[in-house]
Amino acid sequence: MSSATRGSWVSHLGALRYQYLGALLVGIVLPVSLRWGGEVDGWLLPVQLNTTIASSLAILLGLLGLRQIGALPGARESYYLVPVMLASFAVVLVAMLFGRVEYNRYLFPSSFVLAILWIFITQSVAGRHRVPVFAVVPGGRAERITSVPDAVWKPLERPQLPATRLSGVVADLTADLPDEWERFIADCALSGVRVFSVKQVQEALTGRLEIEHLSENTLGSLNPDALYVKIKQGIDWIGALAALILLAPALLPIGLWIRLDSPGPALFRQTRIGFRGKPFTVFKFRTMVVDAELAGDARTAAMTEHGDPRITRAGRLLRRTRIDELPQLINILRGEMSWIGPRPEAEPLSAWYEKELPYYRYRHIVRPGISGWAQVNQGHVHQVDDVLEKLHYDFYYIKNFSPWLDALILLRTLRTLATGFGAK
Incomplete structure (x- = not known):
């Protein structure tokens, strides 16, 4: 053979x-x-x-x-x-x-x-035979795609397909390519070879969606499926109610432990920006000293650094295991949050990001979640450059809003709980 x-x-x-x-x-x-x-x-x-x-x-x-x-x-x-x-x-x-x-x-x-x-x-x-192999047409932004992992890239020097197994041809279809390359792309499509745009392949491999111009990604094409929005909200509510009933015996001892570890209430409340840009009060187990958010200006106080001295002894374990997020089940029951969705930001941070990042408010088109696509891929970030990347993950989630993506996020969240990935 x-x-x-x-x-x-x-x-x-x-x-x-x-x-x-x-x-x-x-x-x-x-x-x-x-x-x-x-x-x-x-x-x-x-x-x-x-x-x-x-x-x-x-x-x-x-x-x-x-x-x-x-x-x-x-x-x-x-x-x-x-x-x-x-x-x-x-x-x-x-x-x-x-x-x-x-x-x-x-x-x-x-x-x-x-x-x-x-x-x-x-x-x-x-x-080993399922790793995608792409031929790359030179010109425009096509060269930068070769740095993306999880694929084999075959840059072309002349308009001719290499003698190897291909998953398709990648080109910057928005660039002004020479006539010979335009004819080559057309011939590939006519012969049954799949032709992909750079943005299309980059989105599929990285799980990030960049919105650079409104004409490239209209808001209508990115609107989440309305039927699944309703179905998901019902599933969220039932799941939160069941979880709250099952976990109730453990929540009281956790609250008592927090009170004994440091002075102050067991629950922490903070105003965050949620669904459709409306502010709401999020509930968490307190992991910092009382009035930690009052130290310095509001924006800086809302950020959590690695090894933040404001975090209590009990808070470190609660943050690593994400147990501090459990009171947000109340927010789900109130219809303010979901199990899966973009993480809600504190009001001062959200106002800052809206000034610095285009289309930032668009992430509020779905309910915020306890866990999300950005969290399982990137972890906890707050600087503008990192938040821009986080925004690209959020846009990908909104565009590909589906039960399958939610299922993948749930499975990765379980892995995150075991490893403590992204915790601060």
């Missing part, structure tokens, strides 16, 4: 239909065969058929979820394989329990484990 043929076969191994078919064979047919062998009656038992259908549906939902999440910037399917498949099987299991559908307690968990094993192996084998 030639290397090209082998490479094509390996890349097809990662295709959805092959992964699903293989998962059905390994995760369902194999354990059924080991359990019942040639006993046809065992294969056709109602409980057996129920479980087969349920497992098949759970595997399909898991694979579709993985593909949606894996298509987002910096998301590797193998990293989220277990939690996504666990969520998929859990949803199907809950549906069976509510529907009082009998299922085989041997096959269902066996399908879960074996399907994960099969998908992991195929992803590992096909993974």
